[in-house]
Amino acid sequence: MEDKARMPFTEATILEVFRMSPVVPMGGPHATSESTTLAGYTIPKGTIILGDLYRVLHDKNNFEDPYKFKPERWLDCDGKVIKSDKMIPFSIGPRVCLGKGLAEMESFIFFSTLLQNFTFKVPEGENPPNGMEGLNAIIFSPHDYNVWAVRR
Numbered sequence: 038m039e040d041k042a043r044m045p046f047t048e049a050t051i052l053e054v055f056r057m058s059p060v061v062p063m064g065g066p067h068a069t070s071e072s073t074t075l076a077g078y079t080i081p082k083g084t085i086i087l088g089d090l091y092r093v094l095h096d097k098n099n100f101e102d103p104y105k106f107k108p109e110r111w112l113d114c115d116g117k118v119i120k121s122d123k124m125i126p127f128s129i130g131p132r133v134c135l136g137k138g139l140a141e142m143e144s145f146i147f148f149s150t151l152l153q154n155f156t157f158k159v160p161e162g163e164n165p166p167n168g169m170e171g172l173n174a175i176i177f178s179p180h181d182y183n184v185w186a187v188r189r
């Protein structure tokens with residue numbers, strides 16, 4: 038993990054994967070504990086609320102070319118990783134994902150270890166998933182696809 042600070046492009050790539058294909062696109066269900074008003078709408082007590090994390094992560098006001106996979110959007114002109122409060126794949130607020138730190142650490146170790154040891158190739162004539170289509174339930178996952186993992 039101490040190498041992470043020296044691997045900004047790897048971190049940027051993982052951020053872009055989380056942005057393009059958020060694992061929990063609608064976050065967790067919440068409910069209003071009392072009646073409230075938001076943007077002129079009255080929301081009665083007990084209303085189930087789902088925050089559309091996917092929409093925030095694909096809003097062109099938040100991210101230029103939101104449907105393009107561009108890891109470099111996360112790097113500033115000095116090559117340092119940019120932080121954004123619009124980057125909310127783990128949700129926000131008091132019920133933010135409890136495993137956020139662990140998940141970020143695991144993703145970095147998993148991804149960098151795989152890339153250190155393998156080159157990934159799509160078999161000829163087949164298309165890799167585009168990051169947007171998949172099985173969209175509580176958890177978003179890509180459709181099945183084939184990939185060759187060639188040992189380096």
Ligand code: HEM
Pocket residue numbers: 059060061063064065066126127128129131132133134135136137139140
């Ligand atoms: C890429 C990996 C992960 C993503 C994108 C993710 C995302 C999320 C999201 C969006 C929520 C809903 C927050 C809300 O209700 O507003 C959540 C909740 C939660 N996550 Fe994760 N999560 C990940 C991995 C993990 C891991 C590894 C753990 C535990 C080791 C974990 C534990 C939890 C728990 C306990 C909650 C419920 C928090 C609460 O309601 O107070 N998550 N996660």
